[in-house]
Each structure stands twice: as C-alpha cells, then as structure tokens.
Amino acid sequence: MSDDLEPLAPADAVDLYLDSRRDDAAAWTVTSHESRLRPFVEWCRVEDVENLNDLSGRALYQYRVWRREGNYSGADVEELAPATLESALTTLRTFLRFCAQVDAVPSDLYTKVPIPDLSRSDEVSDSKMVPERAPPIMEYVERYEYASRDHVILLLFWHTGCRTGGVRALDLGDCDLDSENPGLSFVHRPDTDTPLKNDEKSERFNRVSGEVAQVLRDYVDGPRVEQLDDHGRAPLVSTTYGRASQSTVRETVYKWTRPCFIGEGCPHDRDPEECEATAYKKATGCPSCRSPHDWRKARVTKYRNDGVPRSIVSDRLDASERVLDKHYDRASKRKRAERRWTEISQA
Missing domain, CATH: 1.10.443.10 (Intergrase catalytic core)
Structure with a gap:
C-alpha cells in the first residue's frame, strides 16, 4: 500500500462517487451505477476488503470471475451475460478512476480492471431496461x-x-x-x-x-x-x-x-x-441501446411496481399473466417480494 493513499471503506467510497455523479449525470445513470457497484461492495465484504487501499490488479481479476459467475446475492442468474459483465466492469473502472482522485487507490489501478471483449451480438444481448x-x-x-x-x-x-x-x-x-x-x-x-x-x-x-x-x-x-x-x-x-x-x-x-x-x-x-x-x-x-421489446418489459415492470394488478396489465398489453411474469417483468426478487408484501398488507 502506498504511503500517499488515505484509507476509505468500499461502501463509503461508493456513496462519495454516487454523490459526485449527481452533479453531471441523469438520475437513471446514477441509479444504474449504484446497482452495478452494489455487488462490488458485497464482494469486498466477502473478501474482507475493508480499505480500498488494499486493492490490486489480481484482486480485480478475482472480482471479475466472482461477478461473472453470478455470486452476488441479488442476482437472478447463475452466470452473467457478457454485455452485463462488460457494463459492470466498465462502471467499476469509472468508479476506481474517481477513487484515485480522492487518494483512495493508485492512479493507474482503474486500467487494471479486466474488461471483456464483446462481439457485436454480445454488445446488445443485455435485454433489461430499468x-x-x-x-x-x-x-x-x-x-x-x-x-x-x-x-x-x-x-x-x-x-x-x-x-x-x-x-x-x-x-x-x-x-x-x-x-x-x-x-x-x-x-x-x-x-x-x-x-x-x-x-x-x-x-x-x-x-x-x-x-x-x-x-x-x-x-x-x-x-x-x-x-x-x-x-x-x-x-x-x-x-x-x-x-x-x-x-x-x-x-x-x-x-x-x-x-x-x-x-x-x-x-x-x-x-x-x-x-x-x-x-x-x-x-x-451502444451497450445502452435498447429495443422496443425492452421498452415493453420496462413498461410491465413500471406497471407492476406502481401496484397495477397483474390481470389489468395482462389485458392492456395482450400477454398472459404467466408470460408477463416469466418474460416481461424484470423486477428483482427483492422488489417482487416487496410487491407481494404490499398486496398482502392491503388484503
């Protein structure tokens, strides 16, 4: 660890980073970056990384493998799609560049984040849109x-x-x-x-x-x-x-x-x-580019997050409730649990 670095906990660093992005980024960008960095904070906790000063290129490669294999507790998949992994690691690189500016990591550490090379089909394979x-x-x-x-x-x-x-x-x-x-x-x-x-x-x-x-x-x-x-x-x-x-x-x-x-x-x-x-x-x-089908998924998720009954969404969008749940509703497991709790509480 360099003597020029100042100790900073991973979760505190993410909070500082997100606060800095609120000045120059859209709200959805901040939300997406927060979502992509949440697994990194969990990985740090699992690996007992309490101070970002201790990060190394080898550690970042280990995180890439951990993330690719879907070990994050909030993940709905066993293995991340290449485009999802690329977005996660690109955001991590941007985050570490900020961390270097606040003397938490070496100035060149962000260059050691192993970004995967994507084929053209991989670049547009992440079909989720918040x-x-x-x-x-x-x-x-x-x-x-x-x-x-x-x-x-x-x-x-x-x-x-x-x-x-x-x-x-x-x-x-x-x-x-x-x-x-x-x-x-x-x-x-x-x-x-x-x-x-x-x-x-x-x-x-x-x-x-x-x-x-x-x-x-x-x-x-x-x-x-x-x-x-x-x-x-x-x-x-x-x-x-x-x-x-x-x-x-x-x-x-x-x-x-x-x-x-x-x-x-x-x-x-x-x-x-x-x-x-x-x-x-x-x-x-563009990795952020989305299709009409992704917009349709986002519309379903928004309706359900707003408490619109599944049967009404089914009628309006011409899709069975089973298909909506399986293919369109992109909410996380935690968000779906919150919906169920709300519906039970209001019953």
Missing part, C-alpha cells in the same frame, strides 16, 4: 421533438405497452382522440399486412390520457406525412413511402436509448467523437 430510463428520454423528445413521428412512436410504446406490430397496425381510423375517453383500437388485419401477434385475441381498445391524445392530434394535424399504404389504408405512423416499416419503428427506439443522444454523458467512457454507435445505422453498437 423503467427509470424512460421518463428522461420522453421529456427530452417532448421538449425538442414535440409531436414528431419519433415522439409518437416512443409515446405509443411507453403509454400502451404495445408491440412493434401494434404501432404499425394503427390507422387514423383506429384513433379516438376527441372523445371524453380517448383511446386506440388495435385491430388484427393480416390480409393487408398488419397482423397482430395473437391474431384476433390481440384485438383491444386501450385508453390513453388526454395529454397523450393531444400529442397524437398535434402530430396528425402537423408533421404526419399524408400517405396511404399499399392497401389504400391511412396509417397513423407514416413515411413518404406509406406505412412505417418494422425497421423504422425499431431503429427509432434504438436511436433514442443512446444516452449521448439526449445530451447525457456516456456511461461506457466512450468518446462520442470516435464512437461508431453515434451513427444512426450503428446505434445498436
């Missing part, structure tokens, strides 16, 4: 891209929880925006290229708020392209070629889930001037 990420994105788009096609696509995903096919399937005639109870009708039309996933069983009417209805009206009355599709139908989400394609809808979500695209700092320590993922067609190269 619900807290959505509001900052929606607020940014509402402010700078109000009533644009992108705004409408993100709005539909977040406020209805629909699938990509549901966004494409909506016609102007499916939108009841001027009544006291505005909403959208999702209709299965396989013969004209807009099938719904579960056929007629997917058909439903979803209420939307007055605020959402107003944005949709402003889009229809303003920037929406007046264009029919190949079957003579008037799509809600249109392009100069007609109905928006699956790729157009997906790429909109990919684009806006890059932190740098809404003015946030890169949580992966990449230089935006050099990062290829800043290009529109290469957005999926």
